[in-house]
Amino acid sequence: MAYAIEGYEKNPEFRGFTISGEGARLLPPPERPALKMEFIGNSITCGYGTEETDPSVGFSYDTENHTLGYAYLTARALNADFNVVARSGIGMYRSFGGPREGTPEQRMPVEYDRTLIYNPDHYWNHSSFHPDIICINLGTNDTSLDNYDIDRFELAYRKFLTHLRMLHPQAKIVLLTGSMLRGQALADVKGALDRLADPEKQIYRFDMSEQTGELGYGADYHPSRAQAARMAEELTAYLRDNLL
Numbered sequence: 307m308a309y310a311i312e313g314y315e316k317n318p319e320f321r322g323f324t325i326s327g328e329g330a331r332l333l334p335p336p337e338r339p340a341l342k343m344e345f346i347g348n349s350i351t352c353g354y355g356t357e358e359t360d361p362s363v364g365f366s367y368d369t370e371n372h373t374l375g376y377a378y379l380t381a382r383a384l385n386a387d388f389n390v391v392a393r394s395g396i397g398m399y400r401s402f403g404g405p406r407e408g409t410p411e412q413r414m415p416v417e418y419d420r421t422l423i424y425n426p427d428h429y430w431n432h433s434s435f436h437p438d439i440i441c442i443n444l445g446t447n448d449t450s451l452d453n454y455d456i457d458r459f460e461l462a463y464r465k466f467l468t469h470l471r472m473l474h475p476q477a478k479i480v481l482l483t484g485s486m487l488r489g490q491a492l493a494d495v496k497g498a499l500d501r502l503a504d505p506e507k508q509i510y511r512f513d514m515s516e517q518t519g520e521l522g523y524g525a526d527y528h529p530s531r532a533q534a535a536r537m538a539e540e541l542t543a544y545l546r547d548n549l550l
Contacts, residue, residue: 310353310371310373311370311371311372312392317422338387339385341384341385341387341438341439341550342438343381343384343388343437343440344390344435344437344439344440344477345377345380345381345388345389345391345440345441346392346418346440347377347443348392348393348394348397348443348446348447349392349394349528350375350443350484350485350486350528351376351377351392352375352393353370353371353372353373354370354526354528355525355526355530356374356528356531356534357370357371357374358524359524359530361523361524361525361527363525363526364525366525369525370525374534374535375529375534376514376537379534379535379538379542380538380542380545384542384550386439389437391414393423396412396417396444396447397444397447397448398414398415398444398445398448398459398462399455399458399463400413400447400450400454400459401413402450403450405453406454406455408455408462413462414444414466415466418430419432432473432474436476436477438476438477439479439480439545439549440470440479440480441480441482442479442481443484445483445487445495445498449487449491452490456497459495459498460502467502471507477508478508479510480511480545481502481503481511482541483513484515484540485514485516486528510548510549512541512544514536514537514541515533515540517529517533521533
């Protein structure tokens with residue numbers, strides 16, 4: 307069974323399993339893929355709204371399906387073992403609708419190290435999973451409602467990259483945009499990410515397609531199932547051609 311929604315109040319629990327029937331036995335686990343990936347992002351990475359075709363419909367767990375999102379599809383296309391750290395509304399320095407100065411206690415650099423996003427008492431053991439490739443898709447919420455400071459965004463992003471490099475010194479890090487940013491906000495985020503990219507330090511850049519509506523929309527004008535598939539195709543091709 308797949309857990310394909312965000313863990314707000316619906317935190318998953320593993321309570322064990324039983325086997326029954328004559329001769330029933332556990333089989334050896336399948337060999338895990340050699341390639342390891344991590345995706346860090348917001349609602350787009352979560353798969354928010356991918357089960358919906360009416361953009362006027364708001365968020366619900368019924369219309370969120372991570373397995374239809376670009377991150378899941380990319381990892382599967384590359385036969386990768388992968389980890390996802392994402393939640394709707396999150397930003398690098400400012401989460402959705404927050405003040406221009408930022409939301410210091412509600413942003414990805416604060417929540418990234420937690421096992422449960424709202425519980426700081428249980429920190430994630432990063433040594434349990436060292437990704438070969440880390441894809442970051444943040445900036446949409448930082449620039450939400452045109453109330454943002456791009457310099458603060460860039461500074462917070464730079465600090466977070468330093469933290470990631472300390473945790474995963476060998477990882478190739480890809481700074482992404484797509485697909486909900488547009489206009490001046492898109493240009494500002496692209497500019498900041500271009501300044502942060504440094505191939506010599508294994509920090510790379512890639513922009514997935516901006517959504518235009520030709521592939522429809524999901525809930526709240528998030529990427530449709532078809533848009534997410536296009537994003538995955540583009541990112542998969544980029545990674546295969548440049549980093550693998």
